[in-house]
């Protein structure tokens with residue numbers, strides 16, 4: 642398997658000397674396959690079809706465990722990278738190893754294309770009165786030489802705006818932006834569930850939907866996930882896929898890559 646790991650700052654995996662963007666099947670597929678575009682559109686079109694029903698059914702929530710939320714305003718949670726914007730050109734351009742700092746630098750200098758289907762769906766959801774939140778694991782931390790305490794957030798806000806979807810920093814929730822907001826996204830989803838009825842989760846990584854699916858667990862998860870535990874969870878929550886949860890294809894990077902092949 643070709644390894645293209647997106648790591649947090651501070652982690653420094655050995656460079657993968659044998660890797661080449663031109664030969665990477667996942668990168669090539671996202672970049673060139675019409676099938677990639679069709680799958681992304683399929684996810685967003687299904688979300689579009691489901692939205693009116695979820696707005697009407699006030700007992701509905703896409704966040705397992707959220708109850709009695711019928712009186713709350715509604716929200717949709719999006720991941721950002723490979724859900725809203727495509728990083729395929731970054732994957733082609735970056736020198737390995739990939740780091741968050743390199744990702745931020747690239748996105749601050751380039752306009753990334755929107756994932757097919759996102760812009761139309763986001764506009765439609767907003768017109769229906771739904772608030773859009775973006776929960777990303779790009780980190781909220783300082784970069785040496787920059788005054789902004791959370792420079793990654795400014796970049797991500799611009800990335801989303803560049804798709805044509807207006808957004809402010811209050812709706813972009815990064816890892817470590819507040820205490821308790823670890824890389825595990827559950828705490829952020831639960832916090833949002835206190836103020837909003839969550840209609841949908843949209844992401845490209847299992848962790849955008851289900852907690853404790855990483856090989857290296859973050860609080861509150863304590864155990865390392867395995868290939869088998871991840872597959873069990875997908876089955877356990879099978880009713881949500883394509884009905885409240887919409888997953889975009891990403892063969893380039895993600896929590897799935899930490900595991901040995903089964």
Ligand SMILES: [Mg+2]
Nearest residue numbers: 720722723845
């Ligand atoms: Mg992502």
